[in-house]
Amino acid sequence: MEPILIYGFPLGSSMGLVAALEWLGKPYRLCRVDMLGEMREPAYARINPRHETPALITDEGKVLTETMAIAHWLAARDDERRISPDPMSSEGDRMRQIMAFINTGFTGAFTPLWVALEMDPPRPALQASLREFGKEAVIGRHDKLEAMVGEGPYLVRDRPTLADALFVGIARWLEFHEVAEPVHWPKLAALRARLEADPAVVYATALESGESAVGSGVCLGHVPLAEVVERYGA
Template identity: 70%
Template sequence: MEPTLIYGFPLGSSMGLVAALEWLGKPYRLCRVDMLGEMRELSYARINARHETPALVDDQGRILTETMAVASWLEARDADRRISFDLLSHQADRMHQIMAYVNTGFTAAFSPLWAALEMEPPNPTLQSTLREWGRDRIIERHDKLEDMIEETPFLVGDKPTLADAVFIGVARWLDFHAIADRSRWPKLAALRERLEADPAVIYATTLENGESRQGTGSCIGHVPLAEVISRFGK
């Protein structure tokens, strides 16, 4: 059985994992989920009680949640090391280090802005405070990541890896929230330009937008959320 990645829209961080599956080149299925609608319904708790994406139904029909856990599952099955490195290598250690930073402090810095955007009922004073605080944190976290990365085409070396996948799903939030121009961080801006021009990222973004596009052929179709819940939900 092929694994099925449950990914969210709009602007889900899980978009990058779709690109990673394309880079990996093994058969997989997808399940596209509206994070502002069906992900919040009670039935989705059978997939993830925290009502979040991504989630993965693995090749044994078991459900795995959390970005780092899904990335680790993919890494363990990357026998050809197309999106990762030998586990005992320094490159693997560095990839894990960058992934951990992006998935924690870097991603979390956007939380105040998402909270302000989605606040119901609105509280203008609190929303303004959240946006100001979040903006400062996002800039700080971009500064730190800019300092962390080296002068290589991708986050770890000459090829896109799981680190780039975790990064690109979140990086576009900088533009959505209009925090600062990406050119403020030259290395990150160049990295984003390369990744956004990558066919796998273009494919993943197109699917996220609900459009059709030809990929590598590894994706063998989408599965409706109701079917995934019925077959695999706890």
């Protein structure tokens, strides 16, 4: 069977993994999940007890969760090295290093902003403190990632890798949370512009928004969440 990526909307970090599957060029299916609704329902716990996306149903029908685990699963099957360098190379080391930073400190810096946004019932004083702390953390992490960017067109080599996929799914949170303008980080802004114009990212973003889109042809369609839970849920 083809793997099924369960990806979330709105503004899910998992959008980048849809783009990575397009770059990989092997058949796959998708399952689109509302993170503000059905992901929080009890049934979704059969896929991921932590009620998070992304999740992957592997080609063996097993459920795999956590972004880094899914990325490594994809890299292990990238026999043509389309989205990952040789794992024993210095480029492979750099890709894993950048992915680890993006998936931890860079993504985690946004947590206070999400907590403030979703707080119910509202606690204005606490929310204001969380927003102030979160914005400072996000700016600091952007400074550090800007310093990590090399002179090439992408984060690791002259074509997108899994590191770029993880970055593009998160980067748009900067404007969503009104932290700062991307131009404050010229290298990251140029990278974002390049990635957001990439056909795979355009396709992934359109699907995330619920629009009809034409990709490379390797996506074999969407599977309803109820069917995924019934067939593969614990």
